[in-house]
Amino acid sequence: MKIDIVWGKSEGKTLLSAFDRALLEAGIHNFNLILLSSVIPKNSVVEEVGKAHLSNEIGDILHVVIASFGCKKPNAIISAGLGWVQTKQGGLFIESKGEFSQEDCKEEIRIGLSEMLEARGWNGEIKMKIISHRVEEIANVTVAAVYCNL
Amino acid sequence: MKIDIVWGKSEGKTLLSAFDRALLEAGIHNFNLILLSSVIPKNSVVEEVGKAHLSNEIGDILHVVIASFGCKKPNAIISAGLGWVQTKQGGLFIESKGEFSQEDCKEEIRIGLSEMLEARGWNGEIKMKIISHRVEEIANVTVAAVYCNL
Amino acid sequence: MKIDIVWGKSEGKTLLSAFDRALLEAGIHNFNLILLSSVIPKNSVVEEVGKAHLSNEIGDILHVVIASFGCKKPNAIISAGLGWVQTKQGGLFIESKGEFSQEDCKEEIRIGLSEMLEARGWNGEIKMKIISHRVEEIANVTVAAVYCNL
Numbered sequence: 001m002k003i004d005i006v007w008g009k010s011e012g013k014t015l016l017s018a019f020d021r022a023l024l025e026a027g028i029h030n031f032n033l034i035l036l037s038s039v040i041p042k043n044s045v046v047e048e049v050g051k052a053h054l055s056n057e058i059g060d061i062l063h064v065v066i067a068s069f070g071c072k073k074p075n076a077i078i079s080a081g082l083g084w085v086q087t088k089q090g091g092l093f094i095e096s097k098g099e100f101s102q103e104d105c106k107e108e109i110r111i112g113l114s115e116m117l118e119a120r121g122w123n124g125e126i127k128m129k130i131i132s133h134r135v136e137e138i139a140n141v142t143v144a145a146v147y148c149n150l
Numbered sequence: 151m152k153i154d155i156v157w158g159k160s161e162g163k164t165l166l167s168a169f170d171r172a173l174l175e176a177g178i179h180n181f182n183l184i185l186l187s188s189v190i191p192k193n194s195v196v197e198e199v200g201k202a203h204l205s206n207e208i209g210d211i212l213h214v215v216i217a218s219f220g221c222k223k224p225n226a227i228i229s230a231g232l233g234w235v236q237t238k239q240g241g242l243f244i245e246s247k248g249e250f251s252q253e254d255c256k257e258e259i260r261i262g263l264s265e266m267l268e269a270r271g272w273n274g275e276i277k278m279k280i281i282s283h284r285v286e287e288i289a290n291v292t293v294a295a296v297y298c299n300l
Numbered sequence: 301m302k303i304d305i306v307w308g309k310s311e312g313k314t315l316l317s318a319f320d321r322a323l324l325e326a327g328i329h330n331f332n333l334i335l336l337s338s339v340i341p342k343n344s345v346v347e348e349v350g351k352a353h354l355s356n357e358i359g360d361i362l363h364v365v366i367a368s369f370g371c372k373k374p375n376a377i378i379s380a381g382l383g384w385v386q387t388k389q390g391g392l393f394i395e396s397k398g399e400f401s402q403e404d405c406k407e408e409i410r411i412g413l414s415e416m417l418e419a420r421g422w423n424g425e426i427k428m429k430i431i432s433h434r435v436e437e438i439a440n441v442t443v444a445a446v447y448c449n450l
Contacts, residue, residue, distance in 0.1 A: 001359070014258055016244055017265040020188075024269055030240065032186040032213075036332040038320075041359030058240035059151070059191030061213075061300075063332075063361075090330065090358035094316055108314055115317040119324055150361075164408055166394055167415040170338075174419055180390065182336040182363075208390035209301070209341030211363075211450075 001044040002148040005082065006052045009133045009141045015070040018140035022068070026144055027052035031062040036147065038065055040091030046084060048129055052146055063150040067095035068142040071135050077101050080141040081130030083109035087122040093145055102132040151194040152298040155232065156202045159283045159291045165220040168290035172218070176294055177202035181212040186297065188215055190241030196234060198279055202296055213300040217245035218292040221285050227251050230291040231280030233259035237272045243295055252282040301344040302448040305382065306352045309433045309441045315370040318440035322368070326444055327352035331362040336447065338365055340391030346384060348429055352446055363450040367395035368442040371435050377401050380441040381430030383409035387422045393445055402432040 008025025012018025023029040031054070040046065056062065067080040080097040094116065096108040106128060113126055131141040158175025162168025173179040181204070190196065206212065217230040230247040244266065246258040256278060263276055281291040308325025312318025323329040331354070340346065356362065367380040380397040394416060396408040406428060413426055431441040 012262075013265050014262040016246075017262040017269075020262075020266045021269055029269070030189055032189050034184065034186065034334065036334065036361070039330055039332050039359045041357065044359070057191065059189045059194070061186070096316075112312075112314040112317040112320075115313050116320045119317075119321055119329075162412075163415050164412040166396075167412040167419075170412075170416045171419055179419075180339055182339050184334065184336065207341065209339045209344075211336070 001041045003044050003046045004052055004146045004148060005048045005129050006050060006146060007129060007131050007143040009131050011136050011139045015072060015138060018138050019068060019070055022140040022142040026142060028062060028144060028146060030058045031056060031060055033062055033064050036063050036065050038093040040086060040093065042090050044091065046086065063147040065093045065145040067097045068140065069097035070140040071099060072138040074135055074137060076135045077132060078135060078141050079105035079130055079132040080143050081105045081109055081128055082143045082145055083113045083126055083128045085113060085117060085124040085126050087124040089122055092116050102130050105130050151191045153194050153196045154202055154296045154298060155196065155198045155279050156200060156296060157279060157281050157293040159281050161286050161289050165222060165288060168288050169218060169220055172290040172292040176292060178212060178294060178296060180208045181206060181210055183212055183214050186213050186215050188243040190234065190236060190243065192240050194241065196236060213297040215243045215295040217247045218290065219247035220290040221249060222288040224285055224287060226285045227282060228285060228291055229255035229280055229282040230293050231255045231259055231278055232293045232295055233263045233276055233278045235263060235267060235274040235276050237274040239272055242266055252280050255280050301341045303344050303346045304352055304446045304448060305348045305429050306350060306446060307429060307431050307443040309431050311436050311439050315372065315438060318438050319368060319370055322440040322442040326442060328362060328444060328446060330358045331356060331360055333362055333364050336363050336365050338393040340384065340386060340393060342390050344391065346386060363447040365393045365445040367397045368440065369397035370440040371399060372438040374435055374437060376435045377432060378435060378441050379405035379430055379432040380443050381405045381409055381428055382443045382445055383413045383426055383428045385413060385417060385424040385426050387424040389422055392416050402430050405430050
């Protein structure tokens with residue numbers, strides 16, 4: 001499986017249009033997203049591409065693991081992130097999001113993913129992509145993992 | 151793609167059974183709903199049918215964009231609505247729902263959808279279907295777009 | 301359709317890793333879960349198996365109806381449950397979850413499912429599986445119905 005990590009952050013006039021603009025930055029605004037929980041198949045290639053460049057048609061279904069947070073409190077610090085690990089047996093994503101700093105988001109991912117690995121007896125290096133933002137009026141931060149071959 | 155707009159509102163004894171009765175009014179209570187985000191494929195036909203009349207089997211999967219709101223505050227005014235636009239390039243849905251009036255729901259849809267169109271450089275007429283209700287005990291309002299050929 | 305009822309409860313270091321450990325107990329931690337709403341196809345076999353023993357590959361998609369509740373209030377009583385009914389015409393699941401006792405969960409399922417049956421003119425015996433737990437630090441309770449042939 002080819003899995004592309006993409007992300008975006010944006011202000012908007014409503015929570016939904018801010019989310020839409022974050023998806024646009026990530027290159028996945030013109031697809032119908034179906035959410036997956038969090039498992040990476042064996043022999044997958046996970047790559048941080050930032051913005052997806054997909055040849056799918058407008059309205060096609062796209063399967064994604066997504067961490068997305070919207071907020072309309074001016075000056076709030078918001079973060080959304082995915083952490084992931086790949087091992088010989090398979091891999092895992094974890095999402096983290098909320099009104100907190102990049103450091104707190106990183107820590108939540110580290111603790112949660114470590115425990116998920118331990119529960120399976122798996123070992124591997126934790127990678128992360130976190131997007132943070134200080135809200136001006138209404139904003140959204142999003143990180144998504146696009147399962148390109150589903 | 152044939153896309154049918156359906157809707158319902160209902161009181162119920164629990165939030166979930168009120169939702170179920172709203173789905174029944176909409177004609178989609180006997181299917182397993184999988185939620186899509188919001189994009190309309192090119193050359194789709196979107197029609198306000200009110201109640202779906204589908205020949206699918208009980209338990210079949212149905213892909214829908216849905217705006218649904220349940221509430222158990224007597225006398226609260228609740229609304230749920232979908233707005234949509236079709237253009238030559240493709241189309242978009244936006245959902246809006248909450249404890250607010252039909253007018254506020256309409257305004258949120260108009261502002262959000264206008265910004266989503268602007269972000270893509272798309273143009274088209276905004277259409278909407280909004281259902282509002284004054285809660286007696288426990289109630290739900292739902293508007294859904296059924297992707298009939300998925 | 302073969303539908304397996306599975307369940308788990310666990311403490312964890314974060315809400316998400318507690319959820320993951322509950323899924324592990326249920327045997328569905330290594331799949332990508334896609335959520336279905338609640339309808340049971342005709343002639344399905346629903347069985348309480350506790351822990352799934354699936355031969356699917358790590359990362360495969362699994363369709364589930366799920367009731368899951370996470371909580372980080374020490375000493376809180378939390379419950380999650382599925383109720384179901386099968387009739388000649390088809391069947392229904394209902395989920396219930398929250399910070400309440402097994403008895404309250406049972407009552408919510410009974411009332412909601414009775415109303416859903418009545419709305420369809422269906423009759424059948426209500427069955428349930430409910431998991432409850434007193435939170436130590438951070439915990440999750442989960443009951444899921446796995447649609448094995450989807």
